[in-house]
Amino acid sequence: MEFGFQNRILRVNLSTGDIAVESPGAAFFRKYVGGRALVSYYLYNELAPGVDPLGPENKLIFAGGVLTGTPFIGGGRNSVGAKSPLTGAYGDSESGGYFGAELRRAGYDALIIEGQSSKPVYISIIDDKVEIKDASHLWGKLTGDVQKAIQAENEQPRMRVAQIGVAGENLVKYACITNDLAHFYGRSGMGAVMGSKRLRAVAVKGSRPPKIAQPEKLQEINKFMAENWPVMAASLHEHGTTAIVMALNAAGGLPTRNFQEGFFAGAENISAQRLKETILQGGEGCFACPIRCKRVVKSAGEVDIDPIYGGPEYETLAALGSNCGVDDLLMVSKGNELCNSMGLDTISTGVSISFAMECFEKGYLSAEEIGYDLPFGDGPGMVRMIGQIARREGFGAVLAEGARAASHKLGEATYDLAMEVKGQEIPMHEPRLKAALGVGYAVSPTGADHCHNLHDTAYAQEGAGLDSMRPLGMTGPLPADELSTAKARMLVATTTWRYFANCAEFCQFVPWTPTQLVEAVGAATGWNFSMLELSDVARRAMTLPRLFNLREGLTAKDDYLKPRFFEKLTEGPLAGVALDREAFDRTQADYYEIMGWDKEGRPLPGTLKALGLEWTLE
Amino acid sequence: MTVGVRIFGGLQRFTRGVAELTLDMNPGATAWDVVIRLGIPDNEVWFAAVGGVRVPREHLLKDHDRVDIFAPVGGG
Structure with a gap:
């Protein structure tokens, strides 16, 4: 080859x-x-x-x-x-x-x-x-x-x-x-x-890049994006992922105080616009990408922030910000710098700290146990705890095990306050706004994940994004809060596409269509790929982790979503909204069936044979 | 009446790059009238918010309201 x-x-x-x-x-x-x-x-x-x-x-x-x-x-x-x-x-x-x-x-x-x-x-x-x-x-x-x-x-x-x-x-x-x-x-x-x-x-x-079968063809496909990204990805270029703080808050889906609410009064203070007006130095990018969506922030004086560690993404602004009740952009950005320089995932760090904050406020955890008061909104406390987690100092050693393990240590009353699936802390997207995303959290083999998932709000109305997904089986828009067989079908189509992105490896923020990607992979390899063949690549990558987990003893019971999401929000535009348990379970069952799994979430022999994975049956 | 308007998420391509402006609207104008007035195509807009909170299209505006207009968002 x-x-x-x-x-x-x-x-x-x-x-x-x-x-x-x-x-x-x-x-x-x-x-x-x-x-x-x-x-x-x-x-x-x-x-x-x-x-x-x-x-x-x-x-x-x-x-x-x-x-x-x-x-x-x-x-x-x-x-x-x-x-x-x-x-x-x-x-x-x-x-x-x-x-x-x-x-x-x-x-x-x-x-x-x-x-x-x-x-x-x-x-x-x-x-x-x-x-x-x-x-x-x-x-x-x-x-x-x-x-x-x-x-x-x-x-x-x-x-x-x-x-x-x-x-x-x-x-x-x-x-x-x-x-x-x-x-x-x-x-x-x-x-x-x-x-x-x-x-x-x-x-x-390295000095020997992979050879391209049809470089002119790849160049021609690239030309489309080179000409169109300034319009198609304008917001990403200007603000990166931070752009969505204000939209999600106004929609009532900005995770707030450990997912207790979806509306944060201080959202404006941690928004893309505020970042741009204050500590933003500019944008950075990745290999072969002109969009440069990464943020770089710098601060000196009251709080020092070193720009070599970049700047906060949306996930971080919400995980260390709204979800910890912190609306101080300097503290959130300092927390981001500490996580980055010491090697902590900002999502899991934020959700582990927000778990501790809720436990503290509800009396399940004392200032003596933590070493200090740690209420929601305490920016300096949040920053202090990040360092303790990375070094496993004091109560940081408990949170270093993750929110699920920490809840098991603190006792049964705190189990439902640990916002996780399979032990992975939930990212900054609210299932009460994006209903099937909640099902996606539950069934994900890696625990709660927002990258190989359906963001229901992206396909709630006609548009170019939805049109591009028709070749994968998406037939029309569906309301973001709908849970149905059609929504399960949309979840499968989207996760298939996103798994494919993580196999061929291209960035989901560059607005390529699935059809363009099939052409690009064909141009790179010289192989006559079809959408069907590449969908099967993705399905293999969705199925093998499932088989891995079943072999480890995980079952359908591990495909859960925490009770909080079935309770009504009380503030903001989604006040009164909760997921419907019956509709959720039905949609999850539909997801299993469409994926070719049995009721226990085990891939059926026919599913494995269709994907060329019959060797796993041996 | 006068309303402040902010345009988010790439919709500025329909407003010649303008992200923030003030509009004079007739009494009885709705949130969606702002979208129409700015010439942003219907299916490009996720929703309009007033005072930072999502409102229905037919929401009646008041003098000095601040209207935010958002494009649909996916992940982050």
Whole structure:
């Protein structure tokens, strides 16, 4: 095989020091085009059931997709996967930035890290030169210092570095992996897995990008986006994801005070507009993307914020802001900088702290236990707790285990206050505004997730976005609050598309249509892909994690949504609105049926055979 | 009557880049009359808010109201 893929999987064993390259071949890559498809294939095949997520038997897999590192606009995305220490289930996370592109340009479609080092190390990759190097001098340092040191000692100022921070070293269950200091594989606790292997960083420099079968065709597809993104993605360019704070609040769906409400009186203070007027320095981007949606903030004086760690996304403004009742943009941005420099997922961090704040206000947790008062709205308290979580100091050590584990420690009365699914803290999207998103949270193999999910509000009216999804089976708009068989069908169509994004690896914020993507993957590989064949790639990547979880002992009972979402909101435009339990359960059952699963959520033999996964039946 | 208007989420492409303006509206004007007045196509708008809170299209405006107009949003 010549095009699209490198046909090289790099395997590094940190217990033995063995380094090897495998070439699975064209037939394999056509079925598993990269990213989550590769990750789920290898994890399902190579992990024995019941392995300790933080033990040497777990494997950490970095995988680009067929478009990662190509000139395709938005082709900077890539995945990391492992068994998750946060959920005990299949885990993965995606990031933009430059690291994934550089790994593919160094000649590798994926990097599989096995075993466990006895001392801190990092992996250095410069094309064929792969080395395991000592990292004792980097342990305990901030990510900015580590990146600088690695680039200097390898004499590669443009070496791309993916690394954990202090939180990953301390095995905080929702530690993230960062790349280029301001891009994050945030979810599923992948940073803790890396920390358990005593692997501080992977640094890579490449000089042999994947070859494109039809470069003129890819260029022609790119030309459309190069000409149209300034209009189609104007808001993303100007404000990044922070743009949606005001819209979601006005709609009543901005998570507030641990999801107790969906309307935050202080929203304006943490909005994109306020950010722009105050501490915003500008925008940053990812490999092969002109939109540059990432924010960079800086502050000096009363609160110092280092711009090398980027700036808050929407998820962070809400998780550390409204959901903790904090409307102080400086405190939220400081919290973001601490999470980024110490390697914590801002969503799980925010929701773990908001859990503690609600427990404190309801009397389940005392100031003595925390070490200080921690009510909603306490910005300095929130910032202080972030440092304690990363260092596992005091009550921070309890929250470092995640909201679910913390609730189990505090007692049954607090179980329902831990806003999580399968142990993964819920991201900043409210199911009482976006009803089927709640079903998507419940059925997601990685626990609550907003990226491989349906945002009902995006398809509630006719428009270009909905039109682009018709080839995947979306037939018309549906109200955001509807739960029905038709909505389950829409959820399946959208999650299929979003899984495909995480396999071929392109950014979902670049407004490509599914039809354009099929053409792009065809141009990259020279293979005559159809929508059906690529949908099957996505379905494989949706099904293997499900099988992985069933093998780990998870059941349909783990596909739940917390009782809070079935209770009425009391403030804002959605006051009086709650999810209907019966409609929710019916839609979830419809999702199982449409996916070809039985009532217990087990993929049927026919489903597996249709996807070419009959080997999993053996 | 006079109302303040803010335009969010890329809808500024229909207002020549203007993000904030003041409009004189006739008494009895509704929130959606602002959308129509600005020439923003119907299916491009998710909803209008008054005072930061979503209102129905037929919501009657008052003097000095602040109207926010939002495009549909997906994830973040």
